[in-house]
Amino acid sequence: MGEATVLSLHNVSKRFGELRALDEVSLNVEFGERRAIIGPNGAGKSTLFNVIAGELRPSAGKVVFQGRDITNLPTHQRAIIGIGRTFQATTLFPKLTVIENVILALQAMSRVRLQCLRHRAHYRELEEQAEKSLTEIGLVSKAHVPVGHLSYGEQRQIEVLLSIVHRPKLLLLDEPAAGLSPGDVPLVLDILRRVPRETTIILVEHDMNVVFELVDYITVLHHGKVVATGTPQEIRENDYVQEIYLGGRYEPAASGRCPHLLW
Numbered sequence: 001m002g003e004a005t006v007l008s009l010h011n012v013s014k015r016f017g018e019l020r021a022l023d024e025v026s027l028n029v030e031f032g033e034r035r036a037i038i039g040p041n042g043a044g045k046s047t048l049f050n051v052i053a054g055e056l057r058p059s060a061g062k063v064v065f066q067g068r069d070i071t072n073l074p075t076h077q078r079a080i081i082g083i084g085r086t087f088q089a090t091t092l093f094p095k096l097t098v099i100e101n102v103i104l105a106l107q108a109m110s111r112v113r114l115q116c117l118r119h120r121a122h123y124r125e126l127e128e129q130a131e132k133s134l135t136e137i138g139l140v141s142k143a144h145v146p147v148g149h150l151s152y153g154e155q156r157q158i159e160v161l162l163s164i165v166h167r168p169k170l171l172l173l174d175e176p177a178a179g180l181s182p183g184d185v186p187l188v189l190d191i192l193r194r195v196p197r198e199t200t201i202i203l204v205e206h207d208m209n210v211v212f213e214l215v216d217y218i219t220v221l222h223h224g225k226v227v228a229t230g231t232p233q234e235i236r237e238n239d240y241v242q243e244i245y246l247g248g249r250y251e252p253a254a255s256g257r258c259p260h261l262l263w
Protein backbone atom coordinates (compact mmCIF):
# COMPACT_ATOMS: atom_id res chain seq x y z
CA MET A 1 0.00 0.00 0.00
CA GLY A 2 1.52 3.31 -1.09
CA GLU A 3 1.20 6.78 0.47
CA ALA A 4 -1.35 7.67 -2.16
CA THR A 5 -3.63 4.73 -1.38
CA VAL A 6 -7.06 5.85 -0.20
CA LEU A 7 -8.71 2.49 0.25
CA SER A 8 -7.34 -1.00 0.49
CA LEU A 9 -8.99 -4.34 1.02
CA HIS A 10 -6.91 -7.18 2.41
CA ASN A 11 -8.19 -10.71 1.77
CA VAL A 12 -11.80 -9.75 2.34
CA SER A 13 -14.23 -12.67 2.38
CA LYS A 14 -17.97 -12.67 2.95
CA ARG A 15 -19.91 -15.87 3.43
CA PHE A 16 -23.66 -16.30 3.36
CA GLY A 17 -23.98 -19.78 4.85
CA GLU A 18 -22.01 -22.05 2.53
CA LEU A 19 -21.81 -19.45 -0.22
CA ARG A 20 -18.66 -17.39 -0.57
CA ALA A 21 -20.01 -14.15 -2.00
CA LEU A 22 -16.50 -12.65 -1.64
CA ASP A 23 -13.46 -14.86 -1.60
CA GLU A 24 -10.22 -13.25 -0.40
CA VAL A 25 -10.65 -10.01 -2.31
CA SER A 26 -7.66 -7.67 -2.15
CA LEU A 27 -7.42 -4.34 -3.92
CA ASN A 28 -5.89 -0.87 -3.62
CA VAL A 29 -7.49 2.33 -4.84
CA GLU A 30 -5.26 5.37 -5.21
CA PHE A 31 -6.02 9.01 -4.39
CA GLY A 32 -8.10 10.67 -7.13
CA GLU A 33 -8.70 7.44 -8.99
CA ARG A 34 -11.97 6.45 -10.67
CA ARG A 35 -12.43 2.69 -10.24
CA ALA A 36 -15.23 0.47 -11.48
CA ILE A 37 -16.18 -2.90 -10.05
CA ILE A 38 -17.73 -5.05 -12.75
CA GLY A 39 -18.67 -8.71 -13.16
CA PRO A 40 -21.56 -10.90 -14.27
CA ASN A 41 -24.73 -11.31 -12.20
CA GLY A 42 -24.02 -12.78 -8.79
CA ALA A 43 -20.26 -12.03 -9.03
CA GLY A 44 -20.26 -10.26 -5.66
CA LYS A 45 -20.27 -6.59 -6.75
CA SER A 46 -23.05 -5.44 -4.41
CA THR A 47 -21.59 -7.43 -1.55
CA LEU A 48 -18.21 -5.76 -2.09
CA PHE A 49 -19.84 -2.34 -2.34
CA ASN A 50 -21.75 -2.91 0.90
CA VAL A 51 -18.61 -4.07 2.68
CA ILE A 52 -16.84 -0.85 1.65
CA ALA A 53 -19.87 1.28 2.58
CA GLY A 54 -20.09 -0.46 5.97
CA GLU A 55 -23.50 -2.02 5.48
CA LEU A 56 -22.04 -5.53 5.64
CA ARG A 57 -19.27 -6.80 7.89
CA PRO A 58 -16.82 -9.13 6.15
CA SER A 59 -16.49 -12.68 7.50
CA ALA A 60 -12.73 -12.29 7.23
CA GLY A 61 -10.17 -9.74 6.05
CA LYS A 62 -9.62 -6.05 6.55
CA VAL A 63 -10.86 -2.77 5.05
CA VAL A 64 -8.39 0.11 5.42
CA PHE A 65 -9.26 3.75 4.62
CA GLN A 66 -6.39 6.24 4.61
CA GLY A 67 -4.31 3.94 6.76
CA ARG A 68 -7.08 3.34 9.32
CA ASP A 69 -8.70 -0.06 9.83
CA ILE A 70 -12.42 0.62 9.30
CA THR A 71 -13.57 -3.00 9.00
CA ASN A 72 -15.96 -2.63 11.92
CA LEU A 73 -16.77 1.08 11.64
CA PRO A 74 -20.52 1.77 11.28
CA THR A 75 -21.82 3.47 8.12
CA HIS A 76 -22.61 6.84 9.73
CA GLN A 77 -19.07 7.07 11.12
CA ARG A 78 -17.65 6.29 7.68
CA ALA A 79 -19.55 9.33 6.41
CA ILE A 80 -17.89 11.50 9.07
CA ILE A 81 -14.38 10.36 8.08
CA GLY A 82 -15.05 11.12 4.40
CA ILE A 83 -16.74 8.14 2.76
CA GLY A 84 -19.84 9.33 0.92
CA ARG A 85 -22.43 7.69 -1.23
CA THR A 86 -25.16 8.99 -3.49
CA PHE A 87 -28.41 10.16 -2.00
CA GLN A 88 -31.50 8.50 -3.39
CA ALA A 89 -34.14 10.63 -5.16
CA THR A 90 -36.43 10.17 -2.16
CA THR A 91 -34.06 12.28 -0.04
CA LEU A 92 -34.47 15.28 -2.34
CA PHE A 93 -37.00 17.90 -1.24
CA PRO A 94 -39.04 18.46 -4.42
CA LYS A 95 -40.71 21.71 -3.33
CA LEU A 96 -37.42 23.34 -2.40
CA THR A 97 -35.09 24.82 -4.98
CA VAL A 98 -31.82 23.19 -6.00
CA ILE A 99 -29.76 25.59 -3.91
CA GLU A 100 -32.02 25.07 -0.87
CA ASN A 101 -31.51 21.31 -1.21
CA VAL A 102 -27.76 21.86 -1.36
CA ILE A 103 -27.86 24.12 1.73
CA LEU A 104 -29.77 21.43 3.67
CA ALA A 105 -27.25 18.77 2.61
CA LEU A 106 -24.40 21.03 3.75
CA GLN A 107 -26.18 21.75 7.01
CA ALA A 108 -26.73 18.04 7.66
CA MET A 109 -22.99 17.39 7.53
CA SER A 110 -21.90 20.53 9.37
CA ARG A 111 -22.13 21.45 13.02
CA VAL A 112 -24.64 24.17 12.22
CA ARG A 113 -27.98 23.25 13.77
CA LEU A 114 -31.11 23.53 11.69
CA GLN A 115 -32.51 26.37 13.79
CA CYS A 116 -29.23 28.29 13.27
CA LEU A 117 -30.07 28.47 9.57
CA ARG A 118 -32.48 31.24 10.58
CA HIS A 119 -29.47 33.36 11.47
CA ARG A 120 -28.55 35.30 8.39
CA ALA A 121 -24.78 34.85 8.82
CA HIS A 122 -24.96 31.04 9.02
CA TYR A 123 -27.36 30.88 6.12
CA ARG A 124 -25.24 33.18 4.01
CA GLU A 125 -22.13 31.10 4.71
CA LEU A 126 -23.82 27.89 3.56
CA GLU A 127 -25.39 29.69 0.62
CA GLU A 128 -21.97 30.83 -0.57
CA GLN A 129 -20.62 27.30 -0.26
CA ALA A 130 -23.65 25.97 -2.16
CA GLU A 131 -23.20 28.54 -4.94
CA LYS A 132 -19.55 27.55 -5.25
CA SER A 133 -20.45 23.87 -5.61
CA LEU A 134 -23.17 24.61 -8.15
CA THR A 135 -20.78 26.72 -10.22
CA GLU A 136 -18.02 24.12 -10.05
CA ILE A 137 -20.32 21.34 -11.23
CA GLY A 138 -22.01 23.46 -13.94
CA LEU A 139 -25.50 23.59 -12.41
CA VAL A 140 -25.65 27.21 -11.28
CA SER A 141 -28.31 28.04 -13.87
CA LYS A 142 -30.64 25.60 -12.07
CA ALA A 143 -30.01 27.05 -8.59
CA HIS A 144 -33.44 28.60 -8.10
CA VAL A 145 -35.53 25.94 -9.84
CA PRO A 146 -37.66 23.75 -7.52
CA VAL A 147 -36.23 20.22 -7.67
CA GLY A 148 -39.69 18.83 -8.47
CA HIS A 149 -39.68 20.81 -11.74
CA LEU A 150 -36.49 19.14 -12.98
CA SER A 151 -36.45 16.17 -15.35
CA TYR A 152 -35.58 12.73 -13.97
CA GLY A 153 -32.06 12.97 -15.40
CA GLU A 154 -31.55 16.40 -13.86
CA GLN A 155 -32.74 15.11 -10.47
CA ARG A 156 -30.13 12.36 -10.71
CA GLN A 157 -27.56 15.11 -11.32
CA ILE A 158 -28.69 16.78 -8.09
CA GLU A 159 -28.33 13.48 -6.21
CA VAL A 160 -24.70 13.32 -7.32
CA LEU A 161 -24.20 16.98 -6.41
CA LEU A 162 -25.63 16.47 -2.90
CA SER A 163 -23.26 13.57 -2.33
CA ILE A 164 -20.18 15.68 -3.09
CA VAL A 165 -20.96 19.11 -1.61
CA HIS A 166 -19.18 18.25 1.60
CA ARG A 167 -16.22 16.98 -0.40
CA PRO A 168 -15.93 13.33 0.62
CA LYS A 169 -12.51 11.79 0.12
CA LEU A 170 -14.14 8.67 -1.31
CA LEU A 171 -17.47 8.57 -3.15
CA LEU A 172 -19.24 5.25 -3.60
CA LEU A 173 -21.64 5.11 -6.53
CA ASP A 174 -24.08 2.24 -6.75
CA GLU A 175 -25.13 1.96 -10.40
CA PRO A 176 -25.33 5.69 -11.17
CA ALA A 177 -26.82 4.98 -14.61
CA ALA A 178 -29.49 2.50 -13.44
CA GLY A 179 -32.99 3.39 -14.61
CA LEU A 180 -31.82 6.27 -16.79
CA SER A 181 -33.11 6.66 -20.32
CA PRO A 182 -30.33 6.69 -22.94
CA GLY A 183 -30.87 10.44 -23.30
CA ASP A 184 -30.26 11.03 -19.57
CA VAL A 185 -27.04 8.99 -19.30
CA PRO A 186 -24.87 11.85 -20.69
CA LEU A 187 -26.28 14.23 -18.05
CA VAL A 188 -25.10 12.02 -15.21
CA LEU A 189 -21.81 11.25 -16.96
CA ASP A 190 -21.18 14.97 -17.37
CA ILE A 191 -21.66 15.61 -13.65
CA LEU A 192 -19.48 12.67 -12.66
CA ARG A 193 -16.70 13.90 -14.94
CA ARG A 194 -16.81 17.25 -13.14
CA VAL A 195 -16.34 15.78 -9.66
CA PRO A 196 -13.03 17.25 -8.47
CA ARG A 197 -10.14 14.77 -8.34
CA GLU A 198 -9.81 15.37 -4.61
CA THR A 199 -12.74 12.96 -4.38
CA THR A 200 -11.82 9.39 -5.31
CA ILE A 201 -14.67 7.41 -6.91
CA ILE A 202 -15.54 3.72 -6.76
CA LEU A 203 -18.57 2.64 -8.74
CA VAL A 204 -20.50 -0.51 -9.41
CA GLU A 205 -22.13 -0.24 -12.82
CA HIS A 206 -23.67 -2.54 -15.42
CA ASP A 207 -23.60 0.04 -18.22
CA MET A 208 -20.21 -0.54 -19.85
CA ASN A 209 -20.41 2.72 -21.78
CA VAL A 210 -20.50 4.60 -18.48
CA VAL A 211 -17.67 2.48 -17.08
CA PHE A 212 -15.40 2.97 -20.08
CA GLU A 213 -16.18 6.70 -20.29
CA LEU A 214 -15.42 7.42 -16.70
CA VAL A 215 -12.90 5.20 -15.01
CA ASP A 216 -9.13 4.82 -14.87
CA TYR A 217 -9.15 1.22 -13.63
CA ILE A 218 -11.56 -1.68 -13.58
CA THR A 219 -11.67 -4.58 -11.15
CA VAL A 220 -13.47 -7.64 -12.48
CA LEU A 221 -15.15 -10.02 -10.04
CA HIS A 222 -16.28 -13.56 -10.82
CA HIS A 223 -17.65 -15.97 -8.21
CA GLY A 224 -16.50 -13.56 -5.50
CA LYS A 225 -12.87 -13.45 -6.66
CA VAL A 226 -10.92 -10.70 -8.38
CA VAL A 227 -10.11 -12.18 -11.79
CA ALA A 228 -8.68 -9.09 -13.48
CA THR A 229 -7.70 -5.50 -12.75
CA GLY A 230 -6.58 -3.09 -15.41
CA THR A 231 -7.26 -0.05 -17.53
CA PRO A 232 -10.45 -0.05 -19.62
CA GLN A 233 -8.30 -0.91 -22.64
CA GLU A 234 -6.66 -3.87 -20.88
CA ILE A 235 -10.00 -5.18 -19.63
CA ARG A 236 -11.55 -4.81 -23.06
CA GLU A 237 -8.77 -6.88 -24.56
CA ASN A 238 -8.80 -9.52 -21.82
CA ASP A 239 -10.04 -12.79 -23.36
CA TYR A 240 -10.78 -14.32 -19.98
CA VAL A 241 -13.06 -11.41 -19.04
CA GLN A 242 -14.91 -11.75 -22.34
CA GLU A 243 -15.29 -15.48 -21.73
CA ILE A 244 -16.79 -14.85 -18.29
CA TYR A 245 -19.34 -12.44 -19.68
CA LEU A 246 -20.30 -14.81 -22.47
CA GLY A 247 -20.55 -17.81 -20.16
CA GLY A 248 -17.65 -19.64 -21.77
CA ARG A 249 -19.10 -19.29 -25.26
CA TYR A 250 -16.64 -16.66 -26.36
CA GLU A 251 -16.21 -16.25 -30.07
CA PRO A 252 -14.73 -12.99 -31.25
CA ALA A 253 -17.37 -11.01 -33.10
CA ALA A 254 -16.60 -10.11 -36.70
CA SER A 255 -16.22 -6.48 -35.68
CA GLY A 256 -13.74 -7.45 -32.98
CA ARG A 257 -16.13 -5.97 -30.41
CA CYS A 258 -17.63 -7.97 -27.61
CA PRO A 259 -21.37 -8.08 -28.42
CA HIS A 260 -22.52 -8.85 -24.90
CA LEU A 261 -20.71 -5.89 -23.39
CA LEU A 262 -21.24 -3.65 -26.38
CA TRP A 263 -17.52 -2.99 -26.51
Ligand SMILES: Nc1ncnc2c1ncn2[C@@H]1O[C@H](COP(=O)(O)OP(=O)(O)OP(=O)(O)O)[C@@H](O)[C@H]1O
Nearest residue numbers: 016019020021039040041042043044045046047048
Ligand atom coordinates in the same frame (compact mmCIF):
# COMPACT_ATOMS: atom_id res chain seq x y z
N1 LIG B 1 -28.02 -11.43 2.04
C1 LIG B 1 -27.68 -12.49 1.30
N2 LIG B 1 -27.96 -13.75 1.72
C2 LIG B 1 -27.62 -14.82 0.98
N3 LIG B 1 -26.97 -14.77 -0.20
C3 LIG B 1 -26.67 -13.55 -0.66
C4 LIG B 1 -27.01 -12.35 0.03
N4 LIG B 1 -26.58 -11.29 -0.68
C5 LIG B 1 -26.01 -11.79 -1.78
N5 LIG B 1 -26.07 -13.14 -1.79
C6 LIG B 1 -25.50 -14.02 -2.80
O1 LIG B 1 -24.14 -13.67 -2.94
C7 LIG B 1 -23.73 -13.74 -4.31
C8 LIG B 1 -23.20 -12.39 -4.74
O2 LIG B 1 -24.29 -11.49 -4.75
P1 LIG B 1 -24.13 -9.96 -5.16
O3 LIG B 1 -25.49 -9.35 -5.03
O4 LIG B 1 -23.02 -9.36 -4.39
O5 LIG B 1 -23.71 -10.07 -6.69
P2 LIG B 1 -23.72 -8.94 -7.81
O6 LIG B 1 -22.46 -9.09 -8.58
O7 LIG B 1 -23.99 -7.61 -7.20
O8 LIG B 1 -24.94 -9.39 -8.71
P3 LIG B 1 -25.94 -8.50 -9.64
O9 LIG B 1 -25.13 -8.02 -10.79
O10 LIG B 1 -26.95 -9.52 -10.07
O11 LIG B 1 -26.50 -7.42 -8.78
C9 LIG B 1 -24.97 -14.20 -5.10
O12 LIG B 1 -24.89 -15.58 -5.28
C10 LIG B 1 -26.13 -13.83 -4.18
O13 LIG B 1 -27.22 -14.68 -4.38
